Amino acid sequence: MSDLIFAYEKCIKPYKNVYELSCCCRIHFLQVEEVEFDGPCMKTEVPGPRSKSVVQVNFFCDYEESKGNYLVDVDGNRMLDVYTQIASIPIGYNHPALTKVMTDPKNMGTFVNRPALGMMPPEQFSEKLVNGLMAVAPKGFSRVQTMACGSCSNENAYKAIFIWYRVRAGPWTVTLVFSFFFQVPGCPDLTLLSFMGGFHGRTLGCLATTHTKAIQKLDVPSFDWPIAPFPQLRYPLGQFERENAQEEARCLEEVEDLIVKWNQKGRHVAGVVIEPIQAEGGDNHASFDFYRKLRGITKKHGCAFLVDEVQTGGGSTGKFWAHEHWGLDDPADIVSFSKKMLTGGYYQKNSFQPDKPFRIFNTWLGDHTKNLLLTEVIKVIKTENLLDQAKRSGKVILEGLYNLQDKYPHLLSRARGIGTFCAIDVKDEDTRNNLILKARNKGVVLGGCGTQSIRFRPALVFTEHHAHLFLDIFNDAIAELK
């Protein structure tokens, strides 16, 4: 997209009879039928008077007026979006390919009649899964189960692991009656191992494996399951290889110890769940070697290996799935997804398909509307080589962040990232939050993660041009910090 021919057009029109956008310009990309803007355009502080007049949220948006990488709010502010609805907009706002899907009369039956996909799917259901989700399945996966959101995806993936673990050990049909109550052997005392700093959702099963902010767990009953330390690495990773390798070895040893101990006390570890990059927890990375060794430990001890790609999946790391960077032939048993995939769900190995129907089931099992949209998203990603775009833009972002932390060493540190999936640390939480607000008022939407990090989560249509624009504005915002 960087070599597109474009023409400027003066934009003088009333904005919902409230604001005149006369100062703003539009860029018409002539190569595709897409309209983007030439940059942010701020009318008010954000949230502005119209946002504030409605109710207390971050701010209200005008999704009709938003385009490509630009989010427009109800006060007419146009912002470069480097957060994309918590990393869930894959190819920018109002992409013409998606509008086309939504206006295609032959899709109308799917949009207005939501099927119970597990019982009465539409005819083209399998075809859409083949051209959509299965077209980007990680190597080794021939099955996918759709779900409505990230939490439901992990909840059901956990169930698939527990069922797999027990069915492998032999049938338990005689104990069926016991499972009506909380009672072994029907409801077994199995566990999942997760990591400090990991985030896998907020429903009760997921929450037992989520360990980011205490406020997310406070007051809610939980399962007593093993929690391993996640490596606390020094960045840039390449400069601290020896120290980081030691830290990772320490964590892996702890993982193996925990599995052995919990198995010995009869609370068997059925699976290990981990993100390729801990996102909500603060964009914490581990080396590809760490993950390869972790995979080895799970195999050795007969635990399932679940890679949670809810935030990392969908292309922003420069590969469709972040765990594909690890270079394993057999990377995982289950890979869960949601967000940029538009539908939730998980890929599973054949052996994780439950032995009986209706063991993994709910009314809707996802939303076929999202499958139709996803199929187009995947076509756009392939046609426009957006994975390569993410690599190129990511390079600009990361180099820019390195420069900024060199320029402001008292404020910024630990720049890190793969593709556009980047982050940087700010000296403390208050300064981080202040910086996000300053950037927003200058026309860049950002989101925090961990206690003092900013995560960058642009859409896949974020080009080098947008990366430079973002860095310029971000620099201005930092310069304003006292």
Add this chain to the structure above:
Amino acid sequence: MSDLIFAYEKCIKPYKNVYELSCCCRIHFLQVEEVEFDGPCMKTEVPGPRSKSVVQVNFFCDYEESKGNYLVDVDGNRMLDVYTQIASIPIGYNHPALTKVMTDPKNMGTFVNRPALGMMPPEQFSEKLVNGLMAVAPKGFSRVQTMACGSCSNENAYKAIFIWYRVRAGPWTVTLVFSFFFQVPGCPDLTLLSFMGGFHGRTLGCLATTHTKAIQKLDVPSFDWPIAPFPQLRYPLGQFERENAQEEARCLEEVEDLIVKWNQKGRHVAGVVIEPIQAEGGDNHASFDFYRKLRGITKKHGCAFLVDEVQTGGGSTGKFWAHEHWGLDDPADIVSFSKKMLTGGYYQKNSFQPDKPFRIFNTWLGDHTKNLLLTEVIKVIKTENLLDQAKRSGKVILEGLYNLQDKYPHLLSRARGIGTFCAIDVKDEDTRNNLILKARNKGVVLGGCGTQSIRFRPALVFTEHHAHLFLDIFNDAIAELK
């Protein structure tokens, strides 16, 4: 709708180049721009060759061709749908009001850009909630929280209860750090009381309160929470008032005993969760008096009262919410919904709003597309008086079921229902399953529940005419049973 003028039109057109529907007729309802059929039209057994050729599910559907109360499958079979995608189609297939919403260009921004509703909602979000969900809020509720599906609705409603229970007892901020691990006091050992035969979803928190089929719980770790007996009543309820009242008294006593005992052992019962009619568990009713007394017990012991209206809500009992039949001024603390409401979510009393932001949160918090559709559904329900329609059609269904169980006493028993939310028992599970298949091959889609019941779940546009048609075909199917 029963007094609509209609005209017949011979329908001779190729069906996707596969079948000629020359034998079938269409009815044009001239009063509304709606096309329905005059009855079922069967081409093959169901699943037919085209359904079977795809993959192993119940059968595949043609959602473009389906209309009103009629579901058309990929083999061209047109069936009267008395199951409606597990009770989740509110006003029939391809209702013109919904098609209009989906083709309205000003909604396109919402359809192709899914917002993170908790952070950056669209401007009209509050307005749509006011005209949609809040327009049908049960008495006493001024807050609603949307979610993506029924399970997520209950999971988060449970969390809201636990948070409410603890915040009421005083702040626990000093214990924040403990909740990172499974450890009191951060993660308290609170419980929820549920009922045998209840169904509240299949994610891990919900599953701890679900007690229908053992296969749904087998092999999955669960919480050890109190389970009370649900009254086993004799039908028709009016004929067995004394026995039923005794049975209900026994269950209520057990509920109170359980709460007292669990509180005494320090595993406090924060809430009680119940359906107004146990649906998945076998369409088990209790008297309105039972629910009123149960509400009293929860108040006496300081437990929250959560009414799960995922299946009963949305109008099929003749009131918008089934629990409105109970005649309480203050019926519940939380009411959860999904299915016919198109979006999941729950209404909550003000005191159940968490004390801090982000305690109940996820990326999408529902799907605004569904809110737009629901707003139209609610308009149609009001304009067309569909709650009254459900009462009238329900009367025909229930009287028909009484007649059938009188006619086939060796096969059928326990006809029961409110509005169109009806059910009947068949002598055993195999006969029940066989009867459902026979009815399907004669053009009526039905679903089972419990071990030997059939549940009837037509859409709200199911008229007396459809009820009679259904009863005729159902009678024919029963007559064929050996």
